Amino acid sequence: MYVMSALSPSTEDRTDLARRKLAVLAIGTEMTASTRFRILAHVSALDAAGFSTSVAFQPERHTNRFRRLPLRLWDELHDLRRASRSDILLVQRRCYPRWIAPLLRRRGRPVVFDFDDAVYLPPPSVPQTDEDLRRYRRNFEATVRVADLVVCGNSELAGHVPHRRTTILPTAVDCEYFYPTSIAPTEESTVGWVGHSSNLRSLEAIVGSLKEIAGRHPRFKLVVVSDREPRLEGVPVVYRPWSLDREIDNLGGMAIGLMPLEDSPWTRGKCAFKLLQYMALGLPSIASPVGVNNDVIDQGKNGLLASTDAEWVKCLDDLLRDPDLRLRLGRAGRKTVLERFDLPLVSRRLVEVLRSLFEGPDLNVTETGH
Numbered sequence: 001m002y003v004m005s006a007l008s009p010s011t012e013d014r015t016d017l018a019r020r021k022l023a024v025l026a027i028g029t030e031m032t033a034s035t036r037f038r039i040l041a042h043v044s045a046l047d048a049a050g051f052s053t054s055v056a057f058q059p060e061r062h063t064n065r066f067r068r069l070p071l072r073l074w075d076e077l078h079d080l081r082r083a084s085r086s087d088i089l090l091v092q093r094r095c096y097p098r099w100i101a102p103l104l105r106r107r108g109r110p111v112v113f114d115f116d117d118a119v120y121l122p123p124p125s126v127p128q129t130d131e132d133l134r135r136y137r138r139n140f141e142a143t144v145r146v147a148d149l150v151v152c153g154n155s156e157l158a159g160h161v162p163h164r165r166t167t168i169l170p171t172a173v174d175c176e177y178f179y180p181t182s183i184a185p186t187e188e189s190t191v192g193w194v195g196h197s198s199n200l201r202s203l204e205a206i207v208g209s210l211k212e213i214a215g216r217h218p219r220f221k222l223v224v225v226s227d228r229e230p231r232l233e234g235v236p237v238v239y240r241p242w243s244l245d246r247e248i249d250n251l252g253g254m255a256i257g258l259m260p261l262e263d264s265p266w267t268r269g270k271c272a273f274k275l276l277q278y279m280a281l282g283l284p285s286i287a288s289p290v291g292v293n294n295d296v297i298d299q300g301k302n303g304l305l306a307s308t309d310a311e312w313v314k315c316l317d318d319l320l321r322d323p324d325l326r327l328r329l330g331r332a333g334r335k336t337v338l339e340r341f342d343l344p345l346v347s348r349r350l351v352e353v354l355r356s357l358f359e360g361p362d363l364n365v366t367e368t369g370h
Contacts, residue, residue, distance in 0.1 A: 023086035045347035095139040116153030118269030172346035180282035184252030192254035197228035209312035259287040279333030302332035
């Protein structure tokens, strides 16, 4: 599927940049979270800056694995042909075999690779054999080596790129959309978790702490927004199926946002996006001190970090008993997102990064901190 966005003809001052055609090879579909928040959210700002942006999504994969590989190769080659007339090629999270990756390059056209997950590893839901580990790493390195610039969601990811042509660009949150009054008023003893079912095991890892809190607070309940209902024995759960049209409404009533994470090479590459959404909504948040969570949360000032069962119980108990603490952390959390992760800020940085590719032979690349 190929989606085009056109330039507005009303702008009078057109520089050379106005003629720059940006082709994006995106991961998944327009519903894929990474594509929505790292690509599509920036298209209007890119167009306003003079880029003409086109986005190619991935078609649905065939379930038969013997047909899936040749169809995938056909799709990738087809997308490369369609993007051949672009001035910049941005590859989002797609990793190519060594014999395809060099085809991304075309004389005079910069190649940008963007990623916000540990795509150099097999995701936890697929086999973790030695061959799979080698294949994922091999395809990742083959792809980033042909890139003039690699845009990384955080510093952990940047550390796995085998060269220094990198910049860090966090995943943005639109704070005008994720606004405290955009959700239903909080219910005092309600906490919430949002995530894909593949991440439910991180929530299940703190079930003991949740059960203890439920015993201390009779009106306690846990709202879970996901694509599958969780099984958390002994914890009062309200399940809300995730849907795009209720993306914000489903967070209504939550007084506290939770982001537990197992500590693994995969989770250390996470960009803390759900945590940032909670914070943008003014919800006080508790997270595991894993990866970027440590950079986002200043302990006790804009949120709380918890590692052990005892720490999770204490953090939850303190917040549920102290509405002033909830209010203070919630306000400070939103301030953090506004100052560092708000969509206009990140969009401007992306425009600067892409412009730097045309400023001369030496890329003007600087890292942006989390």
